[in-house]
Amino acid sequence: MITKLNLENILFLDIETVPETEHFSDLDETKQLLWEHKSQYQRKEDFTAEEFYDRAGIWAEFGKIICISVGYFNILNDKKTFRVTTFHGNEDIILKDFKNLLDTHFFRANHLLCAHNGKEFDFPYIARRMIIHGVELPDKLNLFGKKPWEVPHLDTLELWKFGDYKNYTSLKLLTNVLGVPSPKDDIDGSEVYRVYYEEKNIDRIINYCEKDTIAVAQILLRLRGEELLDEEDIIHK
Template structure:
């Protein structure tokens, strides 16, 4: 299937998330109580009762991966186009904002304006079906914003969501047992690693302690570029060279 997709019809996407509050102590009593139920499964310590210290540490480490306890601080996208010489280029842009509702609204408006036809366009990401898309959709509902057409997938059958292309799923070839990182596939398939500054475990600290949304956006865009490079590998096509990558100023 991937060989038949026109890459200029694909929007590559990645998100970065953090905990919804700076730390466990900043949560109200009800949310602290609810986290005490969630934390044991997040730590794979099912049925255990955690101490306050363990709850606080687990919130810092794990809350950001759950849409109910975290929030999105950056959505980066990559759009591929052909220049005047018919050469492929990829334009990278980030929706990064301390206010999640603003970020989601701007992203959703862009999606509907340029990628509104589910029969013509695709969204592609690494582990996008298990993480990025559900997370975005849940946060859109939480903020009571309109759902973009390409993300309006609740209750849809698998054959109705063929516009969602997951590069991790493509690598599985029917194997459902394990997660394969984008960084590992970059090493195996020989394209530049997406991460050379911070990693996922640093994003919360960079946001809450350093207040550096720009740094997070740069990190997120590298993931998007790596996903596009992986997509080209699946199509047996050359990777993007440095002069084929365009960064949109924020």
């Protein structure tokens, strides 16, 4: 039961990604052809491969991680605080720092990772980028040979489905219906490419990413029937 989980054993996270290069023309010829083939179904006849390239960040083979925000609960005398911080910079450093966090602080069998749509996006994306960069997978992302009930991942999208596998609920919609402060009050995912490459404003993206991480934690509290965090309960490191 979700109410029996120890909140202090859960690492909440969110990632932001962009295409690996700013422009389609920056890719070598082989990668351009591969992108054209990979994106053909999604863009159909509406866009050329070059016009569709600003969306390449959603594929780990054509994108890169620009930040990973993580958060965790501290509970003292029934008082909850939530600490959030962000890894950013060169992607290989982001991945190594994140792996080090998992290997040193979230490595026990009862430790869990939690994200919204994490099982479809965040967790496999991080794992794929680690393999591409030659970073050894931490145990929490190495799913080879694990049975479904052994996978240490929580997904608030999956929890909200209650077994309804045809339903998709965005983080923005779920926060709205559950009365959680919206993390989308500045930018949304479709704007990250522009803010990163054109504005070159990583701080704005970090702020957005941390708000998503906090929102995931708040959603889990609501699913457990618990009070939401107040702003003073959230500590940015």
